[in-house]
Amino acid sequence: MATETEKTTSTPHEADSHGLIRVHGARENNLKDVSIEIPKRRLTVFTGVSGSGKSSLVFDTIAAESQRLINETYPAFVQGFMPNLARPEVDVLEGLTTAIIVDQQRMGGDPRSTVGTATDANALLRILFSRLGKPHIGSPKAFSFNIASIRGAGAVTVERAGQKVKERRSFSITGGMCPRCEGRGAVTDLDLAQLYDETLSLNEGAITVPGYKGGGWNSRLYIESGFFDPDKPISTFTKKELQDFLHREPTRMKIAGINMTYEGLIPRIQKSMLSKDKESMQPHIREFVERAVTFATCPDCDGTRLSEGARSSKIDGVSIADACAMQISDLAAWVRGLDEPSVAPLLATLLHTLESFVEIGLGYLSLDRPAGTLSGGEAQRTKMIRHLGSSLTDVTYVFDEPTTGLHPHDIQRMNGLLLRLRDKGNTVLVVEHKPEVIAIADHVVDLGPGAGAGGGTVCFEGTVAALRTGGTVTGRHFDDRAALKDTVRKPTGTLEIRGASTHNLQGVDVDIPLGVLAVVTGVAGSGKSSLVHGSIPAGAGVVSVDQGAIRGSRRSNPATYTGLLDPIRKAFAKENGVKPALFSSNSEGACPTCNGAGVIYTDLAMMAGVATTCEDCDGKRFEASVLDYRLGGRDISEVLAMPVTEAEEFFAAGEAHTPAAHRILQRLTDVGLGYLTIGQPLTTLSGGERQRLKLATHMADKGGVYVLDEPTAGLHLADVEQLLGLLDRLVDSGKSVIVVEHHQAVMAHADWIIDLGPGAGHDGGRIVFEGTPADLVTARSTLTAQHLAEYVGA
Numbered sequence: 001m002a003t004e005t006e007k008t009t010s011t012p013h014e015a016d017s018h019g020l021i022r023v024h025g026a027r028e029n030n031l032k033d034v035s036i037e038i039p040k041r042r043l044t045v046f047t048g049v050s051g052s053g054k055s056s057l058v059f060d061t062i063a064a065e066s067q068r069l070i071n072e073t074y075p076a077f078v079q080g081f082m083p084n085l086a087r088p089e090v091d092v093l094e095g096l097t098t099a100i101i102v103d104q105q106r107m108g109g110d111p112r113s114t115v116g117t118a119t120d121a122n123a124l125l126r127i128l129f130s131r132l133g134k135p136h137i138g139s140p141k142a143f144s145f146n147i148a149s150i151r152g153a154g155a156v157t158v159e160r161a162g163q164k165v166k167e168r169r170s171f172s173i174t175g176g177m178c179p180r181c182e183g184r185g186a187v188t189d190l191d192l193a194q195l196y197d198e199t200l201s202l203n204e205g206a207i208t209v210p211g212y213k214g215g216g217w218n219s220r221l222y223i224e225s226g227f228f229d230p231d232k233p234i235s236t237f238t239k240k241e242l243q244d245f246l247h248r249e250p251t252r253m254k255i256a257g258i259n260m261t262y263e264g265l266i267p268r269i270q271k272s273m274l275s276k277d278k279e280s281m282q283p284h285i286r287e288f289v290e291r292a293v294t295f296a297t298c299p300d301c302d303g304t305r306l307s308e309g310a311r312s313s314k315i316d317g318v319s320i321a322d323a324c325a326m327q328i329s330d331l332a333a334w335v336r337g338l339d340e341p342s343v344a345p346l347l348a349t350l351l352h353t354l355e356s357f358v359e360i361g362l363g364y365l366s367l368d369r370p371a372g373t374l375s376g377g378e379a380q381r382t383k384m385i386r387h388l389g390s391s392l393t394d395v396t397y398v399f400d401e402p403t404t405g406l407h408p409h410d411i412q413r414m415n416g417l418l419l420r421l422r423d424k425g426n427t428v429l430v431v432e433h434k435p436e437v438i439a440i441a442d443h444v445v446d447l448g449p450g451a452g453a454g455g456g457t458v459c460f461e462g463t464v465a466a467l468r469t470g471g472t473v474t475g476r477h478f479d480d481r482a483a484l485k486d487t488v489r490k491p492t493g494t495l496e497i498r499g500a501s502t503h504n505l506q507g508v509d510v511d512i513p514l515g516v517l518a519v520v521t522g523v524a525g526s527g528k529s530s531l532v533h534g535s536i537p538a539g540a541g542v543v544s545v546d547q548g549a550i551r552g553s554r555r556s557n558p559a560t561y562t563g564l565l566d567p568i569r570k571a572f573a574k575e576n577g578v579k580p581a582l583f584s585s586n587s588e589g590a591c592p593t594c595n596g597a598g599v600i601y602t603d604l605a606m607m608a609g610v611a612t613t614c615e616d617c618d619g620k621r622f623e624a625s626v627l628d629y630r631l632g633g634r635d636i637s638e639v640l641a642m643p644v645t646e647a648e649e650f651f652a653a654g655e656a657h658t659p660a661a662h663r664i665l666q667r668l669t670d671v672g673l674g675y676l677t678i679g680q681p682l683t684t685l686s687g688g689e690r691q692r693l694k695l696a697t698h699m700a701d702k703g704g705v706y707v708l709d710e711p712t713a714g715l716h717l718a719d720v721e722q723l724l725g726l727l728d729r730l731v732d733s734g735k736s737v738i739v740v741e742h743h744q745a746v747m748a749h750a751d752w753i754i755d756l757g758p759g760a761g762h763d764g765g766r767i768v769f770e771g772t773p774a775d776l777v778t779a780r781s782t783l784t785a786q787h788l789a790e791y792v793g794a
Contacts, residue, residue: 018040020038023057023061029053029684043422047438049448050714064088066097069096097259098396102383115368118367119382121354122407129143144177148390187665188293188294195269197234201233203230224255227245247301273440336351356388361760364525364759378524381414395427396429410524423512441464453675477718491752492736501533516736518752520740522757525625532738556689558679560683621640629667640678665678667696709740712746724746748791750773
């Protein structure tokens with residue numbers, strides 16, 4: 001019997017044999033029939049130059065198929081409300097587990113969304129105050145700035161013993177929303193002087209709003225409404241006439257025999273202009289909105305978003321508004337000090353959430369911080385908080401460059417968290433460039449060898465030690481270290497900042513040298529962006545390239561975004577003697593079947609939507625007649641299919657010689673985007689590619705000072721060298737370059753370093769070092785100094 005038992009245990013169970021995720025024949029985006037096996041319950045890092053196909057493999061193939069299969073388990077009714085996911089281009093995917101994607105997508109810019117609402121910390125705080133707050137003002141709803149207080153009364157008909165009886169009922173809901181700002185914390189006021197000139201009459205063109213001048217329907221609506229005399233100056237309107245002009249409720253009327261709706265000028269402008277996203281407006285309308293609208297902190301709630309009642313209820317003298325405004329590390333200490341056995345489980349859960357913030361390096365945030373103001377790295381770490389205490393195991397966690405925006409000191413912390421998730425029995429897949437993260441991997445997959453069409457194959461699979469000797473681009477550059485400069489440039493002047501106190505800055509006085517490469521560094525949350533973006537006056541020769549997302553639909557591409565398409569269209573039009581509009585897939589030249597999209601999208605309700613290549617234009621996006629026109633032997637669709645490097649040669653000389661197009665293409669090559677095709681949709685670009693595209697666009701701006709926010713984000717080790725060359729060229733051409741950066745290679749290459757700290761939040765906001773990189777390494781007085789010294793081997 002004993003031997004039989006031994007025999008049973010020595011044979012592995014069938015269920016334990018599924019230890020791999022198998023991918024065969026992946027062809028998503030630029031992948032070329034990729035087949036790999038990824039070990040489960042291990043930490044696998046995917047690396048390779050920017051644009052080599054890492055995201056296509058990890059996000060668009062493995063994670064997308066996992067999510068699609070999970071969505072299919074829901075009833076068809078529920079699937080109708082979920083995003084449609086198409087099956088990825090892959091032959092076989094086996095061994096998938098539930099995928100949880102923790103990406104760098106910015107959190108929604110909704111002004112009602114805060115760090116507290118995004119992580120459920122606010123929900124726990126609201127319950128705590130509804131139980132312990134003195135005076136007691138109501139349920140947790142009474143502490144929510146998203147719920148308004150409402151009261152109502154009326155008659156209801158109730159059936160009793162076969163008879164209908166009318167009864168009077170009343171109800172009330174006590175919410176925590178500030179009635180003045182409706183829970184937004186800020187109020188907007190319209191400057192009436194920007195809407196109309198009160199010395200003129202309507203017939204003389206008193207309304208100065210764009211689109212309301214020159215006798216169009218908008219101005220006729222007011223002139224012919226009959227509510228006031230259109231020949232009378234607005235300053236002489238009676239109170240009733242002014243009310244009708246500015247605030248009247250929608251009223252149906254006939255003007256010139258056409259049914260129209262009259263509405264006061266203010267609500268009409270609010271609906272047509274102020275409710276729209278400023279970025280999507282035409283420049284002249286955006287300029288008007290910026291002129292006419294003033295934003296101010298709500299005077300009633302002082303920006304806390306909460307009603308007076310919610311602010312009056314306190315625990316140990318602290319209101320919920322005070323708690324949300326505290327730095328999270330301080331709030332955790334306050335919660336730890338509360339001793340209330342009646343709510344012990346609630347306090348334990350709240351404390352765990354707050355301590356997760358501190359552990360992940362976000363203890364410097366406050367719960368009332370608007371979610372839209374978090375950087376990509378902060379947003380990603382905020383999303384991680386939900387998963388740190390999760391009881392789930394055997395899950396696949398997918399991370400997109402989790403070290404973006406992290407100081408070398410914070411990267412060690414992040415590594416610990418990734419290993420903890422793995423040790424709970426999860427599969428962790430990380431797309432990453434930083435050698436510090438690659439070093440902790442159990443398994444490395446290196447994609448390449450190049451980018452775009454030159455990538456999409458697996459160059460290496462194995463351990464970190466084997467990668468070092470593997471001969472791939474990543475392996476060769478793995479131990480690259482930028483050396484400190486022998487001589488640094490001398491400044492040509494200084495940019496003075498005095499008494500800077502944006503966010504956590506503590507009255508900082510600093511002189512930033514001009515005419516050199518100046519790097520501002522410090523741990524995450526120490527105040528770098530506050531100093532650079534909040535204190536350096538924009539305009540006046542300052543070109544700022546931040547990490548804000550590029551706005552663009554699937555119709556936008558590098559050619560439209562950089563303005564490259566304009567000179568190309570004009571060159572085609574001039575060569576062929578036709579209109580430039582013919583060479584735009586968004587205008588006259590568009591294929592009528594797919595409207596210039598190149599593909600036809602078919603929505604299949606609760607099933608995944610399908611995108612099929614348009615059969616009429618064969619995905620070229622243009623009408624057949626337009627493709628007969630040629631420039632240098634190529635039609636417009638062939639030109640848009642060219643990579644940047646090929647297009648640069650094409651427009652440099654010969655029949656297609658176009659200096660304006662060549663200049664833009666040169667800038668794209670300078671920032672390392674030579675592999676992109678100029679007609680590739682913006683939605684397919686990675687985060688690092690988008691930022692470099694933005695940098696290329698701004699390089700043409702007339703400005704003497706360039707402010708760059710982490711330009712190495714999403715850059716491979718091999719590309720960092722090219723970026724340093726670009727920064728040097730900018731400085732040598734007479735520009736001043738100020739870079740907010742954590743990458744030690746950029747710090748080592750700097751002429752001058754300004755280090756902020758010593759910690760984050762209220763522990764930071766001070767200058768802890770100013771000087772050359774060599775002096776910083778010698779002093780070793782700050783966290784940055786210790787990591788830089790280690791990096792350069794000093």
